[in-house]
Structures are given as C-alpha cells and as structure tokens.
Amino acid sequence: METKVPPSDDLHDGAITSLIQGQNNLLQPSVIVIGSGISGLAAARNLLDASFKVTVLESRDRIGGRIHTDYSFGCPVDLGASWLHGVCNENPLAPIIRRLGLTLYRTSGDDSVLYDHDLESYALYDTHGQKISAQLVAEVGESFKRILEETEKIRDENTSDMSVRQAISMVLDRHPELRQEGIRHEVLQWYICRMEAWFAIDSDLISLRCWDQDECLSGGHGLMVQGYEPVIKTLANNLDIRLNHRVTKVSRTSNKVTVTVEGGTVSVADAAIITVPVGVLKANLIEFEPELPQWKASAISDIGVGCENKIALRFDAVFWPNVEFLGMVASTPKACGYFLNLNKAMGHPVLVYMAAGTLAKDLEMLSDESTANLVMLQLKKMFPNAPDPVEYRVTRWGTDPNTLGCYAYDVVGMPEDLYERLGEPVGNIFFGGEAVNIAHQGSVHGAFLAGMEAAKSCERYLFERGVVDTCEKHRLVSLPTSSNILDTSPSFPLQISRM
Known part of the structure; x- marks a missing residue:
C-alpha cells in the first residue's frame, strides 16, 4: 500500500499546531473529581466552565450518587433525595429548576427544621x-x-x-x-x-x-415532581465522566495527584476533589498516600452517618x-x-x-x-x-458500597470544629459532599454548594502556586455568573403546586 507524504509546508504547519496545543495543555490546569453525585457534578461543572481540564471518576454505572430517579414504574420515583428544602429563588438550585421548567409540589409552607x-x-x-x-x-x-x-x-x-x-x-x-x-x-x-x-x-x-x-431557606419544602434526574443530567452535560471507575488509592505530591482505580488504571492531575459519601471515607475504602493527617482522619472517624x-x-x-x-x-x-x-x-x-x-x-x-x-x-x-x-x-443505602449510609448527623459530644476539619483541604486534595456544608447539611442544595466551594478553593490554590500563568488567569471565571447552565434571571418563576 502506498503511503502519501504531505508537502513539507504541511509538516511544518502541523508541527506548529502540535507545539501550540502542547503549550495550551501545559497552561490548562487539570483536576480529577471523585464521585458524580450532585456535589461532584457541581465542582466539575464549575471548573470546566472556568477552562480547567476535568475528569470525573464514578464507581457506579450511573451518575447522581444518592440522587436516583427510578422510571421502572412508568413514572419518576426518587429513591434517594426527593425534596428541595427551601422553595425559593434564593435556593442555589432554583436557577436550574426554573430553566428546565420543573414543577415543585410544596408539602410544607414554613421553614421547619x-x-x-x-x-x-x-x-x-x-x-x-x-x-x-x-x-x-x-x-x-x-x-x-x-x-x-x-x-x-x-x-x-x-x-x-x-x-x-x-x-x-x-x-x-x-x-x-x-x-x-x-x-x-x-x-x-x-x-x-x-x-x-x-x-x-x-x-x-x-x-x-x-x-x-441548621439554617433553613424560606419557602418550605417541595417534592421534585419530575424527579431530580433532569437537574443531574443538566449539570453533567459535556463533562468527561468515567463510569465504573472505583477509586482505590489517592497519592499526592507537592504538585500532582495520582488516582488509581480498580484494575490498576492511573490518572494524574494537578489536584483532586473528593466528593464520595462520608460513609465511604469512614470505611477506608480509599487509601491515601501519604496517610491523611490525624486532624483530618479523626474528623472522618468522628462524624456520624445516618x-x-x-x-x-x-x-x-x-x-x-x-x-x-x-x-x-x-x-x-x-x-x-x-x-x-x-x-x-x-x-x-x-x-x-x-x-x-x-x-x-x-x-x-x-x-x-x-x-x-x-x-x-x-x-x-x-x-x-x-x-x-x-x-x-x-433501597439499601446503608449497605450499598458506594454510599454506606445517607447523610451526616451531629454526634453527641462531637468536637465543635469537626465539620471545619472535614471540609479542609489536604495539600492539593479538596473535599466536597453534603457533610462539609455546615449551614445546609443533609440537603441537595447543601451538597451542591459544597461542591462549588471545593472547586473555588481548588482554583485559588492552583492560581497561588502558579499552575497557570497570569494571562491565562484572566479568562478563568467561576460560577454562577459565567455558566450557561445556570439561568439566574428571575423572570422565570418557580412552578409550585399543592393540590
């Protein structure tokens, strides 16, 4: 078979293109997000929209984590999270819900805790x-x-x-x-x-x-009539999500994180954001190298999971x-x-x-x-x-190896700084998930906010360490103002019913 050799000019142009792409890759910071629950998706969405290279590793064969809308009955049934706690425009999920035209069925008219x-x-x-x-x-x-x-x-x-x-x-x-x-x-x-x-x-x-x-948003509590899956799919749009990738080890150095999954596949990035449920961390299903410092390990050990x-x-x-x-x-x-x-x-x-x-x-x-x-x-x-x-x-959320429980609760006599330590990063490893959001723990919007905050902390960390140069920083922006996923216009009211 004859092989055609392109003209020398084409070779020259191709070499230049490859060089430029290589330089851009060097300038583009990379982050691995572990877990594709709403906290992980929020973190990944934030970083992708800010021009980071983001990879999401998920142990299940589906996204969403403990948000799971089942359609086997011929209608949406949320087997995990099903309420929006705080039916108001101040809820950080309200812009997505408005844009998608999703209906909420209000079951409570107050801010009950x-x-x-x-x-x-x-x-x-x-x-x-x-x-x-x-x-x-x-x-x-x-x-x-x-x-x-x-x-x-x-x-x-x-x-x-x-x-x-x-x-x-x-x-x-x-x-x-x-x-x-x-x-x-x-x-x-x-x-x-x-x-x-x-x-x-x-x-x-x-x-x-x-x-x-807990801090309760106004507007009471509303069931997601169409289920939470439309919100999850919207956040996941265009993300590089790798299903059936169960993380077994996270290794960190001063400037890189190496993540190993079952089967031995290894990924390397500038930083990692861990959003797996606390139950998974408590069970030590992910090995850390070097080991997590005692202040972090004790926070994970001491927290309760209901x-x-x-x-x-x-x-x-x-x-x-x-x-x-x-x-x-x-x-x-x-x-x-x-x-x-x-x-x-x-x-x-x-x-x-x-x-x-x-x-x-x-x-x-x-x-x-x-x-x-x-x-x-x-x-x-x-x-x-x-x-x-x-x-x-x-459902079997307590024995499901991907969750090992539902959400955090306040243990009797727990240290006052426990949640702060739980959310604190360790070098270039950051932590999200509902448990680290002290004000709105156990809620979907709390998990969402925790993912957003972890992404912003990660972004600041990489900027401060010069992972991207000054000119690149100018085009890196954070949600919610820059994202076309979140429509913050109040002209689309929340659709609320109560029969």
Missing part, C-alpha cells in the same frame, strides 16, 4: 386501623412542641452534650403534665419517629446541642384517601410508619414507605420480598382490603 410536611393533608391510624382525629394529633403536636422548647432549657443548664431522647426523658420527669397516655402516647412516638426520619438516626443518637442549628431507606410500592389502582401522607402510630418510634402518597402529588398510584435509623438498617438484613411484605403488613393494618402491589423497589 424537623418536618418536610405540614399537618394539612394526612391520615393517621392506630394499629387496629382506626383513624385518629385531627384534633388529637394537633393537641399532641402542641405538647411535643412544648417538650422540645423545654429541652432548650436543659441544654442551657448543662455544659456537656446529651442526646435528644435523654433530654426529652428529663423534661417529662420535670413536667409530668406533658406525659401522654394511651393513644396520645403512641401519637407522640409518631412525632419522634418523624424527627428521627429528618436526621436519619434514632433520637438517642441525635445531639441536643446541635439538632436545631440511614434512611425507601420502599416504593406501585398498585393497579388507588385505594387510600387523597392525602399527602399516611401514618401509623405505635408504642415506640421504631414501630411507627410513614407512607408518602405520590398519587396526591404526582398522579400515580404509588406509595413510598420511609424507614430511618435502626429500622432502616434492620430492613437491609431482609430480602427485598420480605421487606415489601413487612411494609404491606403495616399498610394492611390501615386498609385490611389492600391488594398486593404490582411491583416494588427497595
């Missing part, structure tokens, strides 16, 4: 299937509010921290008039159950000192009342139940059972079929003639 629902559209039952009067539920709710107010006094009186459950017990000893008996006691346990669901942990592990210190699982049930037809959620009271918080009614919010015959804390972990020891059967036993106590579901989906 405990519940994602108001008691406006619900049905609560006892274990015999008897519906509990709205007046009784409201009265017990007022008593619970008073109990929590009294725990603030106990917090002020004690220099050492304690659990919320211990503080509640002390309040009831001091104020026997706040004790509840019979069915009222069971309703009180249901309120505690809902509190535990908010933190994804049992109340005997929730820090009294910290439980109400667990909440969902069991989604699809039926042929709706047989339950037209309310936002169904609940069952019981003698202990663990035995109480909570079903989200997606038919009310989205028009689909789907109920989603929510289990948190010890119950969530216990369910993971069962098969999917046994878990669904157990949940159906509870549902049939409310509705004896309830048919079996057509299909179901069961």
Whole structure:
C-alpha cells in the first residue's frame, strides 16, 4: 500500500499546531473529581466552565450518587433525595429548576427544621386501623412542641452534650403534665419517629446541642415532581465522566495527584476533589498516600452517618384517601410508619414507605420480598382490603458500597470544629459532599454548594502556586455568573403546586 507524504509546508504547519496545543495543555490546569453525585457534578461543572481540564471518576454505572430517579414504574420515583428544602429563588438550585421548567409540589409552607410536611393533608391510624382525629394529633403536636422548647432549657443548664431522647426523658420527669397516655402516647412516638426520619438516626443518637442549628431557606419544602434526574443530567452535560471507575488509592505530591482505580488504571492531575459519601471515607475504602493527617482522619472517624431507606410500592389502582401522607402510630418510634402518597402529588398510584435509623438498617438484613411484605403488613393494618402491589423497589443505602449510609448527623459530644476539619483541604486534595456544608447539611442544595466551594478553593490554590500563568488567569471565571447552565434571571418563576 502506498503511503502519501504531505508537502513539507504541511509538516511544518502541523508541527506548529502540535507545539501550540502542547503549550495550551501545559497552561490548562487539570483536576480529577471523585464521585458524580450532585456535589461532584457541581465542582466539575464549575471548573470546566472556568477552562480547567476535568475528569470525573464514578464507581457506579450511573451518575447522581444518592440522587436516583427510578422510571421502572412508568413514572419518576426518587429513591434517594426527593425534596428541595427551601422553595425559593434564593435556593442555589432554583436557577436550574426554573430553566428546565420543573414543577415543585410544596408539602410544607414554613421553614421547619424537623418536618418536610405540614399537618394539612394526612391520615393517621392506630394499629387496629382506626383513624385518629385531627384534633388529637394537633393537641399532641402542641405538647411535643412544648417538650422540645423545654429541652432548650436543659441544654442551657448543662455544659456537656446529651442526646435528644435523654433530654426529652428529663423534661417529662420535670413536667409530668406533658406525659401522654394511651393513644396520645403512641401519637407522640409518631412525632419522634418523624424527627428521627429528618436526621436519619434514632433520637438517642441525635445531639441536643446541635439538632436545631441548621439554617433553613424560606419557602418550605417541595417534592421534585419530575424527579431530580433532569437537574443531574443538566449539570453533567459535556463533562468527561468515567463510569465504573472505583477509586482505590489517592497519592499526592507537592504538585500532582495520582488516582488509581480498580484494575490498576492511573490518572494524574494537578489536584483532586473528593466528593464520595462520608460513609465511604469512614470505611477506608480509599487509601491515601501519604496517610491523611490525624486532624483530618479523626474528623472522618468522628462524624456520624445516618440511614434512611425507601420502599416504593406501585398498585393497579388507588385505594387510600387523597392525602399527602399516611401514618401509623405505635408504642415506640421504631414501630411507627410513614407512607408518602405520590398519587396526591404526582398522579400515580404509588406509595413510598420511609424507614430511618435502626429500622432502616434492620430492613437491609431482609430480602427485598420480605421487606415489601413487612411494609404491606403495616399498610394492611390501615386498609385490611389492600391488594398486593404490582411491583416494588427497595433501597439499601446503608449497605450499598458506594454510599454506606445517607447523610451526616451531629454526634453527641462531637468536637465543635469537626465539620471545619472535614471540609479542609489536604495539600492539593479538596473535599466536597453534603457533610462539609455546615449551614445546609443533609440537603441537595447543601451538597451542591459544597461542591462549588471545593472547586473555588481548588482554583485559588492552583492560581497561588502558579499552575497557570497570569494571562491565562484572566479568562478563568467561576460560577454562577459565567455558566450557561445556570439561568439566574428571575423572570422565570418557580412552578409550585399543592393540590
């Protein structure tokens, strides 16, 4: 076969082009982002739009992390995060949601730090299937509010921290008039159950000192009617994301980071941003070389990780009342139940059972079929003639090796600087994820902001060390002002419904 040799001028032009491209590559800083949850995608999006060379490594065969919109029922069902906490234009995710025209179904009209629902559209039952009067539920709710107010006094009186459950017990000893008996006691346990669901942990592990210190955005809480996947896909647009790349080792020198994945593939960059869940870091599934300093390792070790699982049930037809959620009271918080009614919010015959804390972990020891059967036993106590579901989906966030839990919680007696240490970089390794955003921990927008902040910190670090020259710095800009992904125009209002 004859090989054609191009003219010498072409060779000269090609050599010049290669040289220019090589110089540009030297000027372009490179970052590896580990994890493609919303925090990792936000970090990668920020850096890509600022002209960095970005590679995202993801252990799963999908993006999104603990955001996972399932379509197997023929409709979107979020098996992980499903609420926007703070339905307002100040929410950093609002510009994307507006631009995509996504609808929010508001389930709460206030800035509650405990519940994602108001008691406006619900049905609560006892274990015999008897519906509990709205007046009784409201009265017990007022008593619970008073109990929590009294725990603030106990917090002020004690220099050492304690659990919320211990503080509640002390309040009831001091104020026997706040004790509840019979069915009222069971309703009180249901309120505690809902509190535990908010933190994804049992109340005997929730820090009294910290439980109400979150900053809540205005506008209450809204379900993502079309699911969170459109937001995830938008952030991931044009990113270099490599699925099925489970990171096993991160090695750092003074000016480079080497990342190794299962199978031995190695990538090298100027810096890395780690956004994997805290549970993965706590399990030491990623080796660091050199080892992380003690102040960082202890922050990872000391932080708590809660667990909440969902069991989604699809039926042929709706047989339950037209309310936002169904609940069952019981003698202990663990035995109480909570079903989200997606038919009310989205028009689909789907109920989603929510289990948190010890119950969530216990369910993971069962098969999917046994878990669904157990949940159906509870549902049939409310509705004896309830048919079996057509299909179901069961999550296992606590044992999933890609998550090993859901989101961080405040451990009783934890050091005050724990979260600051958790978010601090180690040389050219930076950390994102919901846990490092102190103000909005456990929320999607908190994880998003943490990724943005990690990217900006990384950018500043590389600038200060001269990874890019001065003329290159002028064209590097940061989100949100420069990105065409985020439309910050207020002319597109949030689409909010509540049936």
